[in-house]
Amino acid sequence: MSFNKILIANRGEIALRIMQTCRELGIATVAVYSTADKNSLHVKYADEAVCIGPAAGKESYLNVSRIIAAAEITNADAIHPGYGFLAENADFAEVCASTGLKFIGPTADMIRKMGDKNSAKETMIAAGVPVIPGSDGLIRDAAHAYASAEEIGYPIILKPTAGGGGKGMRVVNEPDMLEKALVASQTEAQQAFGNKGVYMEKFVQSPxxxxxxxxxxxxxxxxxxxxxxxxxxxxxxxxxxxxxxxxxxxxxxxxxxxxxxxxxxxxxxxxxxxxxxxxxxxxxxxxxxxxxxxxxxxxxxxxxxxxxxxxxxxxxxxxxxxxxxxxxxxxxxxxxxxxxxxxxxxxxxxxxxxxxxxxxxxxxxxxxxxxxxxxxxxxxxxxxxxxxxxxxxxxxxxxxxxxxxxxxxxxxxxxxxxxxxxxxxxxxxxxxxxxxxxxxxxxxxxxx
CATH class of the missing domain: 3.30.470.20 (ATP-grasp fold, B domain)
Incomplete structure (x- = not known):
């Protein structure tokens, strides 16, 4: 299998970086862009470019249907997601596969296995990879949190099972702070990722x-x-x-x-x-x-x-x-x-x-x-x-x-x-x- 044309579902320097390699390999490229990026270099350097919506990411670079439509009208046979935006979106990888587009990356199932931090940790334990001591799954309630923290030993850190970038993380140094931190972590996780699931780990202090x-x-x-x-x-x-x-x-x-x-x-x-x-x-x-x-x-x-x-x-x-x-x-x-x-x-x-x-x-x-x-x-x-x-x-x-x-x-x-x-x-x-x-x-x- 080889590719004739790759659509790059991203913007900025990573879109340019992917185009450089495609050009060296003799593969045509398609840029997608928002109205805010109409003068961006990735638009100028691509073989073809398709505007997929206004500046807001959810209406452009995160809009799966518009990206797939851009790939179809330009006859692209693969999509490179770069990093950020839809790069680790299992649903996007699944849609690509269902429409005959090769997603340049892992399958939707692989992304899901590693995207949920709690299930990823369980997979690593089974594979013999060292993991930070932590709770047995997601924290169910305050009682579960106190019991887990007692077993792990303070300080502990609460982490959302979805998302990243530090959102929803809380370090707890003593029992008196735990319940309030748990509520705050779950609330922020729900707001940021639409999933309030939180798990607990030992806090490594100088890592x-x-x-x-x-x-x-x-x-x-x-x-x-x-x-x-x-x-x-x-x-x-x-x-x-x-x-x-x-x-x-x-x-x-x-x-x-x-x-x-x-x-x-x-x-x-x-x-x-x-x-x-x-x-x-x-x-x-x-x-x-x-x-x-x-x-x-x-x-x-x-x-x-x-x-x-x-x-x-x-x-x-x-x-x-x-x-x-x-x-x-x-x-x-x-x-x-x-x-x-x-x-x-x-x-x-x-x-x-x-x-x-x-x-x-x-x-x-x-x-x-x-x-x-x-x-x-x-x-x-x-x-x-x-x-x-x-x-x-x-x-x-x-x-x-x-x-x-x-x-x-x-x-x-x-x-x-x-x-x-x-x-x-x-x-x-x-x-x-x-x-x-x-x-x-x-x-x-x-x-x-």
Missing amino acids: RHVEIQILSDQHGTTLHLGERDCSIQRRHQKLIEETPSPVVDEALRNEMGAAAVAAASAINYEGAGTIEFLLDTDNSFYFMEMNTRIQVEHPVTEERYDVDLIKEQILIAAGESIADRQYTPKGHSIECRINAEDPENAFRPSPGELQVFHTPGGHGIRVDSHGYASYRVPPHYDSMIAKLIVTAHSREEAINRMLRALDEFIVVGIKTTIPFHKKLLQSPEFRSGQYDTHFLETFPYGKQ
Whole structure:
């Protein structure tokens, strides 16, 4: 099987990224866009483009019927969902399959198995993958919550079984706070995801967020491409990612990689995916969740392993085997997310016109962006306008190269997170690699 035309059900830099690979493979592309994105580069660069609705995501990029109609009228034979929007929507994958469109990613059943965090955890336990001690299923009521917390031991964290991005999470340090936190967590989960289901886990107090990139074909082969350290986060949103992790040695990498392969194999996974772990200070690691899609931070893995992960996704979807693939790591890669936000004012969104947009260049520099001078950043979507990726022989060289590249990255017209990244990369904690997921809570920019 091969594809003649792929519709990209996304926008911004990831839509461009997918188009680049399609063009190299000789595959025609279809862009879909909202009225707010009519001047976006993904619309200009695609072979065909179809407007699918107004600015609001639910009426455009989340509107399944309009996306399917766009695929049908352009005779596309596959859909790549990118990340975000419908990328992990099992119903969308199911509709694609029912209309004869190949969804470039896992099947609806695979997405459902890993999308519900409680059932995913049960699947991991059965596969022998380490999981964080937690409640036996969803919390039924306050009595169940108190009994579970007593068994697990405080502090605990309440997490919605649906959704992500930190919404609905509550850390509880003592019994007196538990019932109120449970109600708040369930209420927020219901409002954000339409599902009030909440489960409980032991709260790992100084963890690192380390994820393993995997690729699985349709023939039973699953391979891993090392780890990415995503511990620099603000309110559970990643800001900087790097590979290799400063604290993961070869033995731990092999152990975590084997666990990730076991996790994907447990559901006969297909495509690119990421197994996310919490890494404790004693090198114990616990399964957190699986992302059944390409990640925002995939470029650092691409640069270190000299691989095109989008190409691998497409070839796997077309039925190709990866059994003979050899992925050899080299050097150190770091990615900074450049967001249209004002770090001096609690990271307030800063949409508007890019009056000047000059990206850095030189050896070891990569910029994935949909920005250009005179482009107007819309207020309706994610604030990321670029990903700056550097690669060098060592971590120290990569940090110095990133600082040089950030100095050369000139954006006029809106506020960006470039000053934040400069300050962070010069901090002793980041330079030494001694940071965890809570670091930004005390860092001058992050604590606002």
